[in-house]
Amino acid sequence: MRIAIVGASSQIGKDLIRSFANAGRGELLLYARDKTAMTDWVEHNRLRDFCSIHHYDSYGESPHEIVMNFVGVGDPLRATEIGSSICETTSRFDDMIMSDLSRNTSRRYFFLSSGAVYGNVFDKPVTPETQAIIPINNIRLQNLYATAKLTAELKHRSRLDLSIIDLRVFNMFSRTQNIESRFFITDIVRAIRDNNTLQTTAEYIVRDFMHPSDFHKLVECLISIPSANFAVDCYSREPVDKPTLLRAMNQSFGLAYQTIESPQVALNATGIKRYYYSVNKKAAEFGYQPTWSSLDGIREETSAILRKRS
Helix, strand or coil: CCEEEECCCCHHHHHHHHHHHHCCCCCEEEEECCHHHHHHHHHHCCCHHHEEEEEHHHCCCCCCCEEEECCCCCCHHHHHHHCCHHHHHHHHHHHHHHHHHHHCCCCEEEEEEEHHHHECCCCCCECCCCCCECCCCCCCHHHHHHHHHHHHHHHHHCCCCCEEEEEEECEECCCCCCCCCCCHHHHHHHHHHHCCEEEEECCCCEECEECHHHHHHHHHHHHCCCCCEEEEECCCCCCEEHHHHHHHHHHHHCCEEEEECCCCCCCCCCCCCCEECECCCHHHHHCCCCCCCHHHHHHHHHHHHHHHHC
16 A cells, blocks of 8 residues: 655654554655655665655655645744744645545545644643634734644545545654754753753643554554544543653653743743643544553653663
8 A cells, every 4th residue: 555645754754654664564655845855864764665755746646545744833933933834835735635636536635633723722621522713803823823724624524525534633752853842841851851950830731642653553543444534633541731741750850840930931832722632532433542641652752862862
């Protein structure tokens, strides 16, 4: 089965490519803006036998049965930098894939969406009954990412004749993560690595960090089902709250942290989310059972990062 991965240079894309290769899946068509850099990465990871590398412009020229779209912004700081182009980029690549999908209706499309599609509703966990709330008369920069993903999902639901599954990722953490990126979890890992004191607010938050192996497990479950058109929320075995995470990272890795009053410490490029996770377990209907809890996955991947840098 030939799988095209558009946006293969993204972090989540690279982790999935490794997982596919480790599971013995070949015939991966990798599409990236920088073909040379993608080729170097493939060679460095000894993945040449599993994949071929292509530029975005050549998408559609090689036949494939599945396409996965990982084009997007993974770093909140980067999201604030590119601003409104988030919408244009999301739409451009989605339209490109949808156009070819309309000519190849047996093909299956997996779109990397986000828990952010729910908008400003994170005063409690997401449930199957949760409705998206977008401040339509006061759209700000932090709303653009959510709006781009939601717009794509609405377009996908309007084409029930096509096989499209939207994967709503809330958070993911991997040993291959760029720890210079601006996430709360990478701030923690940098503080441990550099032997610095993490400064953080007292705000109570809960996060669900999916392990890359569980994401691969979910994708494989969805590949195995008949063609369908729907969205699914991603989740780990158990989320983790901020106090628990900080205590665990202190106990496991010696993290030093200090609670301060300033609201300027945290970067909220896509808005403040107190309970940013889902209890919608629709994925279980298709055989998905996560192995890793958020905390166990974070400790495992952090250990790997610190070993590599020691």
